[in-house]
Amino acid sequence: MVSKRPPDTALLAARAGRYREYAPPPALRRHFSRLWSNTLHDGPPAAVAIVPDGYCDLLWMDGRLDVAGPDRTAAFPAIRPGSTIIGARFAPGAAASWLRTPLSALVGLSVPLAEIGRRDTSEFEARLRDCPDPETAAALFGRLLEEAACDEDEPARDAALIFAAADSGRPASSLPDRLGMSERQLRRRCHHHFGYGAKTLERIRRFQRFLDLCRRSDTMSLARIALEAGFADQAHMTREVGALSTLTPALILDQLGMREEVSG
Template identity: 25%
Template sequence: MKMLLQQRDGFDLRIYFPQGKLTKYVQGIWVANYDSSNILLRHLKANASNSIVYCLSGSVLLGGEERSAGVYLCPTASQAQKIAFYPNTQVVGICFQPGGMAQLSPLAQPNEITPAQSTESEKHDTWDALLRLSCYSQNPQALLTLLYRKLLPLCELAQGFDPVLIKALSRCKQPLLLQNIVRELPIGQRQLARLFKQSLGITAKQYQRITRVNNTIDYLKKAPKCSLTQLAYDFGYSDQAHMTREFKYFTHHTPSYYCQEMA
């Protein structure tokens, strides 16, 4: 299990990247501890994914509202989101792969941040147990261990992604027109729209835009001194201004911000 560690001004963030069976459905599990006396503000970039947030102590700003201790189901991150940590806050989160939460959860895609509730069904007791884990441990690292134990059987029970969706997701990562992608699939554009809405909670076009921005960021991290004008052209934006608008919408930051971050 790989881990990314960030520590600054009383904020301790550890992101764990799963290995094996979990990687198909889960991007990562993060653990945040904040013990400063000030409010810490961050912006999360869109990643076309759902998440579950366990607020163990303190409170966190999600969806424009302060959320106290509890478990929250979050809708697909389709644009930059503001998150704020209040003093003495401990939070654990699961970030699913695009469409991953829909494969594991018996619930419909949430349209807004929703306090987690039991489905009260024996058929879905493994999912319910996942949402109740914070009742058994208020220690972030202990909760992390419990999450892994509950996520593994969920992944083993999952039927798996629709093969059409897998192909569509792969093709949408490339700079192709949507109508050209549909020609390669055994379903029409309306059926594809329903499939994306049910599985990801967003449209195929939104997924394309998010993926393009994130691919551009990955390139910037490798080549922070590149020409932004040429970069916009290479990644299919109409011009640099168009690329900047997309970056601000999906990440809150400009391309130059990522250049400076890697310098």
């Protein structure tokens, strides 16, 4: 179950467990940008914040394959302490084709893959349930995706260009001219491949630049991070970060930054 109601405090998913991500094998790189796993810490359950990143993920958790659709704001799923989630992050433009579903239909949702109608879902789930441990399941998960990828079309190239443009920090208003599309065509393609429009995607990718700067920061001030990430100023960053994550920039910097490691 996924809740959109923010708890009093929450841990970003990367801090709530042992999170690892790695590049997919060559056969999957057209369709997936990252493979990853996250084993949550044991102990009292903590509120876990899944923040928007502009992607859609395929997940193996609790004996079932789920699709985590793109988010506009943070989600707070109920996840058992000690459980392991194995995931594959779709490359821009790949998810809608792979799932035979426009991502606008999956915004803010976590949906069993079986409900979307892929024929191979039951077989994949049965084989993954037979794995004795998460490491074996992660290896098999990757192999099953490679098998499925053989029958998939190339991801939409225009979606990759739209994503790269949003990731560059350039204004979304310049996208139609740069991509040779009308505003209406761009809006339709964005909703199909990302679930929302270009301006929302741009906001989310700027927020992700903020998170990346926090991960690499040991001495950078919040005001400097705001400018480096592409916000107008620190107040703008505080509003945007709060709207997208429900957390403050200072709290996120405390969770992700290098200050503790450096001071120790």
